Amino acid sequence: MSDVFKALADEGRRDLLDSLYEKNGQTLADLTNLLDMSRQAVSKHLKILEDANLITIHWRGREKLHYLNPIPIAEIVHRWVGRFEEARLENLVDLKRDSEIKTERKNGL
Template identity: 50%
Template structure:
């Protein structure tokens, strides 16, 4: 799985070069409409092109960080990763406008979770130029989450079965959930239920897996989203909200500064 790990200018160069092709833009449009597609499914969009040609286009998008992949048995599934575009957006556009976005979720039945566990609905990935220990601390330390997670503080004992919640500065609970499994310093699987929106509450909980890996002395952060059906408000809010969270963490840890508030 390839991710972008260059300077900001190099990232922008890769992104713009990748977007400078109508076939690659068509592939991104297809993933925006329906994430987690195989090479064969995406190839149907370009019937005039060989399988090898489609693979080359996907490789360019993956190298630019615009696409991430996930293995499901013998299949390689492709996901739109909007984080590089979010970084471009921050560089030139956030001064003028930014959408208000949301996040979070909680636990369905064990049977439902097991059935949905294998293939994520969406995958985000970013390289952060700090150690894995620093990234992990940014996930579990409420003082740090306040700086990138829409101003909310995370609270949990960070052990299997423990509760987890994100708190607004005024003491209101933004979301709550459960730690399903955890490998300290490396991975946490959790559920959340958003509490600020009745429609999100009615749709029920979703699930996240956060993974932190060493990447040549830096860190690779991967976030997988599950139980967020395409077309649901939960899916829409996650897809629009997580690029701000991921790029916000990267900015805080690499520069010490928070991104401008999105609202």
């Protein structure tokens, strides 16, 4: 998972992922045209993303297409964000229960 965090730490790589999120299956030329980077820089960033398993590569003839792989990001969400979300939901349940108890007391139930 540390490879994923290292890959996501760079703004240029996040821009590449955003571009693949908007339109999956882009070539190196497509991605280079969208970003203010040289072809060589985009290629290096794509290699880091591929090594972190954040993108997958498929060949269509001589074209190398790049696709977003959402699984590592989903794992981060599940491991890190999910914990906080669960606590927040438990707080909402507690708040609802407390509110219902106060309402019942107010109405004399």
